[in-house]
Amino acid sequence: MMKSFKLKNILLIACAAFVFTACSSKTEEEYNKPALYWYNKMLKQIASADLDEADDTYTSLESEHRNSPFIPSAMLILVNAHIDEEEYALANFYLDEYIKRFGLSKDIDYARYLKIKANFLGFKYQFRDQQLIEDTLVQVQEFKAKYSTSPYMPLVDTINARLSMAKASMDKEIVDLYKRKDKEAAAAFYESKLKESWIAPNEIEPVKVPFYRSIFE
Secondary structure, eight states: OHHHHHHHHHHHHHHHHHHHHHHHHHTOOOOSOOHHHHHHHHHHHHHTTOHHHHHHHHHHHHHHOTTOTHHHHHHHHHHHHHHHTTOHHHHHHHHHHHHHHOTTSTTHHHHHHHHHHHHHHTOOOTTTOHHHHHHHHHHHHHHHHHOTTOTTHHHHHHHHHHHHHHHHHHHHHHHHHHHHTTOHHHHHHHHHHHHHHOSOGGGOOOOOOOHHHHTTO
16 A cells, blocks of 8 residues: 555656656747747748747747848748638738838739738638628739739639629629618619629529528628
8 A cells, every 4th residue: 555655656756747847848948049040940840730839939030030031931931831721810910011021022922912812711701701802802903903924813813703703692692682672772783783793693603501601691
């Protein structure tokens, strides 16, 4: 009985020591490192799918080496990583900062394209994301006007077509709703918008919404 009690105590002490050591090493503060050190560490964390730690490491890179040439590429790498994880708000956070700081960069068209892509992929609910569609379509038109020779133009055109179809489908739903409520003036207004957004509205197939979501759409 005494031996068993002592063994349990030893195991508890050993476990506590292990946890304390692990926590201490994990929370050990790093600072005053070269930019390349932070950059490489961030890449390793992204490769390990540890984006929270990668964000923290980027913060260290940006704080200690604000003018480092690694900053722009680090931001775009984080953008793509967050898009891959469907974390579009964080992707947009880095994109907004990139566009603000590096508006004259040779990669600015790529950043603008990623902004459009992140918004497009973040479009989840057809009848609840109207403003997101409108805003993204404006960004598409700005991109087409400013970067007409960009290699990303075909991708932007594809997104434009799909968003335009989504907008037309949404306008068609509004038209049908107003007609069911006998509000002919409102129906006519949205019918005119529908014709502007899509040449042949009858070609658009209604979106299939799961029954458990349809009551909220």
